[in-house]
Amino acid sequence: MSLFELPILPMSATSVAGGCASGGCATGGCASGGCSTARPDQASETSRREFLKTATTLTLGAMSLTLLPGAMAGDESSSATTPPGGSHPQAKKPMYGFLIDTTRCTGAGKCLTACRVENGVPEGQARTWVERYVHFKDGRVEVDLVPEIGYAASGEPQPEAEDVLRAYFVPKLCNQCVDAPCNQVCPVHASIKSPEGIELVDTDRCIGCGYCVQACPYGIRYMNHETNVADKCNWCYHRVMRNEQPACVEACPTGARVFGRIDDPDSEISKRLATLPTSVLKQHLGTIPLTRYVGLTDEVT
Amino acid sequence: MTSFNDTRHLWALGAFLAAVGLVGMVVRRELVPDDFGRTGPYRASALDDIAARPSLFQADATCHACHESVEHERAGTLHEAVRCAHCHGHAVEHVATARRAAEDPSIMLPPAAEWDGDFFTKVDLYVTKDRATCLSCHAAVVGMPADFKKIDVALHLEEQGASEPLAKETCFECHGGHDTAP
Numbered sequence: 001m002s003l004f005e006l007p008i009l010p011m012s013a014t015s016v017a018g019g020c021a022s023g024g025c026a027t028g029g030c031a032s033g034g035c036s037t038a039r040p041d042q043a044s045e046t047s048r049r050e051f052l053k054t055a056t057t058l059t060l061g062a063m064s065l066t067l068l069p070g071a072m073a074g075d076e077s078s079s080a081t082t083p084p085g086g087s088h089p090q091a092k093k094p095m096y097g098f099l100i101d102t103t104r105c106t107g108a109g110k111c112l113t114a115c116r117v118e119n120g121v122p123e124g125q126a127r128t129w130v131e132r133y134v135h136f137k138d139g140r141v142e143v144d145l146v147p148e149i150g151y152a153a154s155g156e157p158q159p160e161a162e163d164v165l166r167a168y169f170v171p172k173l174c175n176q177c178v179d180a181p182c183n184q185v186c187p188v189h190a191s192i193k194s195p196e197g198i199e200l201v202d203t204d205r206c207i208g209c210g211y212c213v214q215a216c217p218y219g220i221r222y223m224n225h226e227t228n229v230a231d232k233c234n235w236c237y238h239r240v241m242r243n244e245q246p247a248c249v250e251a252c253p254t255g256a257r258v259f260g261r262i263d264d265p266d267s268e269i270s271k272r273l274a275t276l277p278t279s280v281l282k283q284h285l286g287t288i289p290l291t292r293y294v295g296l297t298d299e300v301t
Numbered sequence: 302m303t304s305f306n307d308t309r310h311l312w313a314l315g316a317f318l319a320a321v322g323l324v325g326m327v328v329r330r331e332l333v334p335d336d337f338g339r340t341g342p343y344r345a346s347a348l349d350d351i352a353a354r355p356s357l358f359q360a361d362a363t364c365h366a367c368h369e370s371v372e373h374e375r376a377g378t379l380h381e382a383v384r385c386a387h388c389h390g391h392a393v394e395h396v397a398t399a400r401r402a403a404e405d406p407s408i409m410l411p412p413a414a415e416w417d418g419d420f421f422t423k424v425d426l427y428v429t430k431d432r433a434t435c436l437s438c439h440a441a442v443v444g445m446p447a448d449f450k451k452i453d454v455a456l457h458l459e460e461q462g463a464s465e466p467l468a469k470e471t472c473f474e475c476h477g478g479h480d481t482a483p
Contacts, residue, residue, distance in 0.1 A: 106445045108438040110387055113420070117391050118358045123421070132444050149420035152440035153433055159443050167444035192343040202347035205334075238354040247358040253382045253438070254449070 093195050097262035098173070098235060099269050099278065102295040105169035105256035107132060112148040114251035118236060122226045127233040128173040128248055133299055134159055135166040141299050170300050171257060173248070174199060174220045174233035175281060175289030182212040182221055182232075190230070197290060198237050203229050217285055235259065357393050361385050364392075367399060374479040379450070388434055388478060389413070395426040430470040430478070 107130060115121060115128050130146035136159070146169060147154035159167075180199050183191040190205035191212055206229035213221045213230060224231040236246035240259075244250070249259045260269035278292040282301060293300075339345035364385040365372040375381050386392065395410070402408040416422065416429035420437070432454075441451040458466040465471055475483045 103446060106438065106449050106451075107442055110384070110438075114358045114386070117393075118356070134443060150437035150440070151442045152436040153420060161441075161443055164443050169444050189337070189343050192347055193341065194348055195340060200347070200351055202344055202350075204347065204350070205344060234351070236356075238352050239356050241352040242356065244356055244360065250358055250360055251384055251386065253384065253387070254446075255382070 093197075094261050095263040096196060096198070096235065096240065096290070097260065097269050097273070098176070098291040099258040099272055099276075100171050100173075100291065100293045101256050101258070101272070101276070102168050102170050102293060104254045105130065105171055106254055107146045107151065107169040108253070109146045109148045109150050110251045110253065111171065111248035111257060112146070114247040115233075116148070118239075118247035121231070122224060125222055125224065125231075127220075127231065128171065130169050130171045131300075132167065132169050133297070134164055135299075136163050137165045138163075143299075168295065169256075170293070170296070171248075172218070172220070173291060174235065175218055175287070175291040176235065177287035177289050179287050181215040181217060181287060185211045185215040187211065194237065196240075198235055198240070199232065200234050200237055201230050201232055203227060203231075206230050217282055217287065357391065359386060359392055359396055363396060371479055378480045378482065380479060380481050383438075387438075388429055390416075390422065390425055390427045392426045430473045432469060432472050435472045435476075 109130065111128060112126065112130065115126070116123075119127060121127055132144050132146055134142045134144075136142070142159070144156075147156065151158065176197060176199055178197065180191075180193065183193055183199060185191075187209065188205050188207055190202040190207070192200040192202055194200055208223065208229045210223055210230065213223060215221075216232075221230055221232040223229070236244075236248075239246055246257075246259050249257045258269045258272060260267040262270055262273065264270060265274075272294075273292065276294050278294055279296050280289040280292055281296070282289075334344045334346075336345040337343070340348070361372075361384055371385075395413075398408065398410055402410055413426045413428050414424050416427040416431055416434065417424055418431065418433065436454065439450060439452050441453050445451050455466075458471065461475060463471050463474055465474075
């Protein structure tokens with residue numbers, strides 16, 4: 001072990017080579033010359049251990065320097081990201097939240113069209129959708145998807161109102177998990193957790209492996225069959241950065257979708273969150289979603 | 302003597318590893334974007350790329366900037382929260398042209414077309430009095446909130462004594478589009 005580590009040191013990091021030589025050579029000579037024949041007395045054991053410690057630390061340290069150029073660029077980046085005025089310290093990044101009020105959704109599907117137009121989503125695919133849960137009086141629960149053109153124009157057969165115990169619509173969109181599984185599995189760092197906490201796809205870097213699509217426990221991500229890279233709801237990041245509302249929120253006539261800053265106590269979303277009981281989807285997975293729901297039942301996952 | 306031979310082997314191994322490390326660093330420099338890792342484990346300029354996409358879905362405020370009378374007409378009515386885009390199209394071209402026309406008076410705005418009845422329509426800007434537009438929101442569907450104005454079409458038209466229940470514009474016999482109050 002100790003013999004193999006010595007030659008690695010001078011080559012893998014020139015800056016550390018001097019330190020290695022001074023630290024390693026004295027004990028290194030002992031290790032190569034003496035160790036095989038020396039009696040395992042207390043003193044030589046200690047020095048070998050010391051040598052191994054030093055050599056391993058220096059080797060790993062030197063290797064990590066070559067593997068992580070980001071760490072070496074650390075000093076420049078901290079000064080580079082601070083704006084000239086210094087008015088936006090990193091700690092003051094806005095915190096956004098999304099609230100879905102299932103008691104207000106009417107299932108008109110206007111949000112779906114708005115999202116498609118805004119983000120150029122191909123027909124047959126969706127960044128957001130609306131599910132309808134119908135609890136029948138005989139105990140059955142049926143789930144269907146709200147057609148984008150609305151139920152009236154779709155001509156789909158509807159359940160009889162007198163058979164139904166309770167029914168409600170549940171819009172689904174990205175939960176922007178704080179601990180996002182989709183982000184963790186990306187092999188090329190094309191999954192981005194923006195400083196505002198919004199999960200984005202770098203379409204230039206994405207290689208279309210689809211691993212994130214499988215990793216998302218909410219089924220939000222999909223492979224865009226026009227671009228062949230991963231696509232997902234990003235709360236209309238480009239609109240939010242201009243202080244506009246996401247397209248689906250802008251399109252909702254009933255206030256079932258609310259977006260805003262949760263660090264501003266006067267915002268609509270903060271007021272509603274303060275007064276309404278809310279919950280998140282699949283809390284047991286521990287992904288810490290930022291999208292919160294009013295009126296979820298256990299059937300909704 | 303033995304230690305001398307060992308040293309030669311070690312130098313050979315060291316040289317080999319150094320070559321591998323050098324090649325690795327060159328390849329890595331080529332593959333990793335320059336701004337990678339500046340703000341996190343991703344290409345920093347990707348944030349700007351995504352943020353630079355245009356906003357296409359128009360907020361009502363954009364429409365009201367020119368169509369002030371409509372804003373007054375809708376204020377305080379039940380349809381105040383219904384977006385212009387839902388009945389008049391997404392008007393992406395219309396807004397872009399209007400913005401150019403504001404600076405150059407020679408640019409004429411084309412008039413709005415009639416809705417073609419397709420919910421995925423490619424018509425940029427349209428007007429509609431088609432009952433299908435109204436019913437896309439108001440046709441009674443299981444699951445709607447109790448306080449939402451949903452209607453059973455046949456029953457409602459019979460109760461109100463519509464003169465032409467099957468006509469396309471039958472809703473507009475009693476209701477307006479902007480102010481819906483009968």
